[in-house]
Amino acid sequence: MKCFIKRPLKPKASSSETMTEIAEQIGEYFSADEVNSLGYQASLVKENNAPKKLLSKIKNLLEINNEQLAPQAEVYEINGYVVKDQQGEVIGYIITTDEHYPSNSLHDGSGITYYLDTDYKIVEKISWAG
Amino acid sequence: MLRNLLIAISLILFSSTSFAKTNLPVLICNSFAEVEGWDGSETEAILSYTAYIKSSTKLVDAVVTGPYFSDKSDVKVNKTTKNYVQFQSLEDAWFWFDLSIPKGFDKIEHSFIGNVDVHGEEMFGSKL
Numbered sequence: 001m002k003c004f005i006k007r008p009l010k011p012k013a014s015s016s017e018t019m020t021e022i023a024e025q026i027g028e029y030f031s032a033d034e035v036n037s038l039g040y041q042a043s044l045v046k047e048n049n050a051p052k053k054l055l056s057k058i059k060n061l062l063e064i065n066n067e068q069l070a071p072q073a074e075v076y077e078i079n080g081y082v083v084k085d086q087q088g089e090v091i092g093y094i095i096t097t098d099e100h101y102p103s104n105s106l107h108d109g110s111g112i113t114y115y116l117d118t119d120y121k122i123v124e125k126i127s128w129a130g
Numbered sequence: 131m132l133r134n135l136l137i138a139i140s141l142i143l144f145s146s147t148s149f150a151k152t153n154l155p156v157l158i159c160n161s162f163a164e165v166e167g168w169d170g171s172e173t174e175a176i177l178s179y180t181a182y183i184k185s186s187t188k189l190v191d192a193v194v195t196g197p198y199f200s201d202k203s204d205v206k207v208n209k210t211t212k213n214y215v216q217f218q219s220l221e222d223a224w225f226w227f228d229l230s231i232p233k234g235f236d237k238i239e240h241s242f243i244g245n246v247d248v249h250g251e252e253m254f255g256s257k258l
Contacts, residue, residue, distance in 0.1 A: 005156065025241075
């Protein structure tokens with residue numbers, strides 16, 4: 001069994017501290033279930049129910065990543081999550097990208113997970129592959 | 131009058147201890163995969179063992195959930211090996227559950243491996 005200890009956060013723990021802690025606990029491979037197992041709730045957003053600023057950040061990161069990956073690759077999937085604590089209060093956001101390398105499928109199955117605080121500032125950026 | 135006073139004191143003590151527990155660290159152990167249910171059938175549930183950590187030798191409100199639902203109870207270390215401590219059993223109607231985790235687990239900052247031995251009546255136990 002995988003065990004961990006969830007310690008009470010300091011009363012003044014900020015959104016960025018909490019999101020950083022979540023990122024460190026999750027490590028390379030993000031999944032909403034992993035976030036939920038830490039005692040938070042990560043909900044996948046859709047275009048019609050995403051907070052406008054989150055949607056804007058998703059589009060912005062999509063453009064930036066596609067510019068950086070071109071011409072070898074592109075982002076073929078990008079997702080946004082709202083993260084809430086046990087009281088239902090929003091503590092931050094997560095954006096994940098999945099990259100596609102048309103001419104080199106060995107690199108398929110890689111991307112970046114961004115952890116954002118409630119001000120939509122990126123506090124952690126973790127690349128994943130494999 | 132005295133009875134009402136005693137009830138009030140009991141309620142205050144209960145609420146203060148309940149509140150105190152929420153400030154304790156929480157131990158969460160999840161099985162790596164879904165496990166079989168009590169009748170051996172497949173489930174879609176992982177087994178979770180959760181408890182408040184009172185000290186390195188005592189867990190409070192320990193409970194097993196998922197495919198099993200144990201009683202919630204406080205457990206103490208009842209066996210120590212070179213590297214592990216084993217806590218007293220949790221029980222449901224037909225099974226009991228023994229948690230073994232590394233010594234000094236309460237100081238570990240990263241995730242770690244633990245074991246829950248599931249023992250059932252009239253069947254062999256399994257280690258998760």
